[in-house]
Amino acid sequence: MLPTFIPPTSAGLLPCADRSELFDHPNTQPEAAALCARCPVATACDTWAVQHAEWGTWAGRTDDDRGTPREELPDLPRLPVVATPSCGTEEARRRHIGRQEQCDLCDRAYADRVRAGRLAALDAQHRRPGGPTARGYWLHTVLRVPSCAPCRAAHAADVRYYRTQALAA
Numbered sequence: 001m002l003p004t005f006i007p008p009t010s011a012g013l014l015p016c017a018d019r020s021e022l023f024d025h026p027n028t029q030p031e032a033a034a035l036c037a038r039c040p041v042a043t044a045c046d047t048w049a050v051q052h053a054e055w056g057t058w059a060g061r062t063d064d065d066r067g068t069p070r071e072e073l074p075d076l077p078r079l080p081v082v083a084t085p086s087c088g089t090e091e092a093r094r095r096h097i098g099r100q101e102q103c104d105l106c107d108r109a110y111a112d113r114v115r116a117g118r119l120a121a122l123d124a125q126h127r128r129p130g131g132p133t134a135r136g137y138w139l140h141t142v143l144r145v146p147s148c149a150p151c152r153a154a155h156a157a158d159v160r161y162y163r164t165q166a167l168a169a
């Protein structure tokens with residue numbers, strides 16, 4: 001929603017245009033306030049919100065900040081405060097992706113998790129009852145771990161197989 005004193009023709013120019021979801025809940029007040037901080041009509045907007053006992057964030061202030069009388073407020077459930085996941089976790093990495101943020105710590109932690117997964121997979125290859133498959137050799141390569149004889153043998157067998165197929169075709 002936009003302040004009603006703004007003519008509809010100018011409404012699209014305001015930083016809050018099309019962002020109403022940020023202005024409805026107290027939890028997203030910081031993001032809403034960041035938009036209001038560069039709004040040319042913020043002072044008028046604040047006065048308007050006080051006069052109209054508006055709820056939600058206007059001009060960066062919530063209804064609590066303005067002291068809007070409780071009976072004027074709709075029965076809106078307050079969202080539980082969601083803790084920001086700490087950097088280094090998969091949750092934090094996904095949150096960064098969603099916000100198009102770059103975070104070296106999360107990137108490094110992710111690379112470490114991928115590497116740990118591949119090391120475990122290589123270990124499983126070495127424990128296979130029938131010996132490793134060509135995937136073992138591939139894992140050595142991507143992990144930059146010098147290949148072992150059984151993995152090299154599996155790779156060579158694979159290459160031989162595909163060569164014979166190609167010759168037969």
Ligand code: SF4
Nearest residue numbers: 016036039042045059
């Ligand atoms: S101050 Fe904030 S809520 Fe008010 S018009 Fe500007 S951007 Fe929208």
Ligand SMILES: [Zn+2]
Nearest residue numbers: 087092103106
């Ligand atoms: Zn991070």
Ligand SMILES: [Zn+2]
Nearest residue numbers: 136147148151
């Ligand atoms: Zn190996």
